[in-house]
Amino acid sequence: MERIDRRLGFLSALPLGVVLALSFLAPMLVIAIFSVMPQKVFSVLNMPDFSSFGVIISQGYYKSLLWSLGMAAVSTFMLLIICWPLAYGMAKVFNRFTLVLTIAVVMTLFVSENIRLFGWVLTLMKGGLFEGHIRHWTGIGWDSPLYNVSVIVFGLVYVYLPFMLFPLAQGISMVPDDARQAAADLGASRWRILWEIDLPLAAPGIVIGSLLSFVLAAGATAESKILGGQAVIVISDDIETAFTFGQNWPLGAALSLILIGIIGGLAIYGVSRVDLDAIMGRKR
Amino acid sequence: MRPSKSTRIALLIYGILTIAFLYLPLVSVGFASISKARYLSFPIRAYSTKWYGKALESESVQDLLITSLMIAGIVTVISMVVGFFGALAFARYQWRYRTLFQKIILLPIFFPQMVLGLALLMWFNSIGIIPSWKTAVIAHLVWIAPIATLIIAIRAYSFDPALEEAARDMGANTTTILREITLPLLMPGIISAGLFSFLLSWGNFPLSLFTTGADSTLPEWLYAKMVSGYSPLVPTLGILSVVGSFLLIMLAFALSWLMRSIKQSRASQI
Numbered sequence: 001m002e003r004i005d006r007r008l009g010f011l012s013a014l015p016l017g018v019v020l021a022l023s024f025l026a027p028m029l030v031i032a033i034f035s036v037m038p039q040k041v042f043s044v045l046n047m048p049d050f051s052s053f054g055v056i057i058s059q060g061y062y063k064s065l066l067w068s069l070g071m072a073a074v075s076t077f078m079l080l081i082i083c084w085p086l087a088y089g090m091a092k093v094f095n096r097f098t099l100v101l102t103i104a105v106v107m108t109l110f111v112s113e114n115i116r117l118f119g120w121v122l123t124l125m126k127g128g129l130f131e132g133h134i135r136h137w138t139g140i141g142w143d144s145p146l147y148n149v150s151v152i153v154f155g156l157v158y159v160y161l162p163f164m165l166f167p168l169a170q171g172i173s174m175v176p177d178d179a180r181q182a183a184a185d186l187g188a189s190r191w192r193i194l195w196e197i198d199l200p201l202a203a204p205g206i207v208i209g210s211l212l213s214f215v216l217a218a219g220a221t222a223e224s225k226i227l228g229g230q231a232v233i234v235i236s237d238d239i240e241t242a243f244t245f246g247q248n249w250p251l252g253a254a255l256s257l258i259l260i261g262i263i264g265g266l267a268i269y270g271v272s273r274v275d276l277d278a279i280m281g282r283k284r
Numbered sequence: 285m286r287p288s289k290s291t292r293i294a295l296l297i298y299g300i301l302t303i304a305f306l307y308l309p310l311v312s313v314g315f316a317s318i319s320k321a322r323y324l325s326f327p328i329r330a331y332s333t334k335w336y337g338k339a340l341e342s343e344s345v346q347d348l349l350i351t352s353l354m355i356a357g358i359v360t361v362i363s364m365v366v367g368f369f370g371a372l373a374f375a376r377y378q379w380r381y382r383t384l385f386q387k388i389i390l391l392p393i394f395f396p397q398m399v400l401g402l403a404l405l406m407w408f409n410s411i412g413i414i415p416s417w418k419t420a421v422i423a424h425l426v427w428i429a430p431i432a433t434l435i436i437a438i439r440a441y442s443f444d445p446a447l448e449e450a451a452r453d454m455g456a457n458t459t460t461i462l463r464e465i466t467l468p469l470l471m472p473g474i475i476s477a478g479l480f481s482f483l484l485s486w487g488n489f490p491l492s493l494f495t496t497g498a499d500s501t502l503p504e505w506l507y508a509k510m511v512s513g514y515s516p517l518v519p520t521l522g523i524l525s526v527v528g529s530f531l532l533i534m535l536a537f538a539l540s541w542l543m544r545s546i547k548q549s550r551a552s553q554i
Contacts, residue, residue: 022422118522122519129326
């Protein structure tokens, strides 16, 4: 039986393996090679130099990277706080409402994030759904809150909420009720239970949720473009500009490589510490 | 340690508010799509459905829809097939590199999609492929095929391997087991994976941006119009695309309900 399992496992991994080798690993290699090409060439057949990395430092491209990572960190932290009570409710309190909530949240994932962010522009802008109606009824208006850093963070929190909510709910559902009950019987306070029972036992869900929200937010671009009106330039913007207007593929590749390095490092570290079989519901 | 009644009610209200928060922007888009004025401003003074008529008549809109549909359709079929086998390798078979495989297929999901798209553009360029909607299919697969695999894997975890072993003991070969046992048992997972694949591909923008070449999908067109200035067709097409997705989901729910009630009535007849 085991011998058959081994062979079948390898064979059935093959189709996805081929797809990912051709469309994921190969492009990553191309990016790595391009990043050490001289400036403004369009072929990998040149003598390598490391000029792109010099340009990144001398032209201050690291600023956009810091903006992206900073806003991603803030929005991840906010999401953790916003989603915790809801995830707790989904895992332990609600019965039927968990299904309603799950379906409602998943459905938003199928709407292009452009459309949803554009909807926020229409809601928040001067003469938008909020300001327009309130000025019409009360005569009091205000300036548009759009086009600054806080609205970009708001957009990140809005778009990546599902990616925090579901792993968190999954993590909290792994906390046995007995353990909480025992702690309460022994006289632990509510905060102590949260700190010493819930958080450590739900850690896999917290790690996956935070990681997903952080890396997706760090690579995000639509929030800063649509809601932020490019109040700050994020790293993905710089990468896009280098490839399009800048016509400088090696610079874009080097910027991508740095972003990929940070995100990939975090992702590999986080994923390697989590037992996927346990999270996804192995019965045996 | 059941939570108190006031906690339950507070959490329920919080949940309802979250749903409202998630859907509020779509409400604004909905209102904007039926505003008569070319330049939108709330409160809306006159309503009209003329933009829907204009959108449906326009040939360029039809091209956008056809491109988006073709990409989503092909991505769905490939993801279902690849995801079926991938899920078996992920959850069912005990083989040497299983944990490594599990981790590798998660990586593309964590990657910034726009950077993935650019990396693919450079890769296609260096092997001499000119980007078109066909290359966008590959770009979507990088991200969607692993998700389809995960969805089917959840189903595969709840699957009792003894069923396959029993069939093998009775002399069934691997192909027969796959066709007669594994495939029917995983079917609900495969169908939901297909639904997810279609909808995620239909609404995807960052992966399409650099990989469609001269072709354009619906989300790409919407983005171009949003960034370059307002067009009254943006909310209209946005709502049309949302309504399309929601109708598909409703259809899927209705079909699964129908299948279940047919099965139940058959079971009760026996």
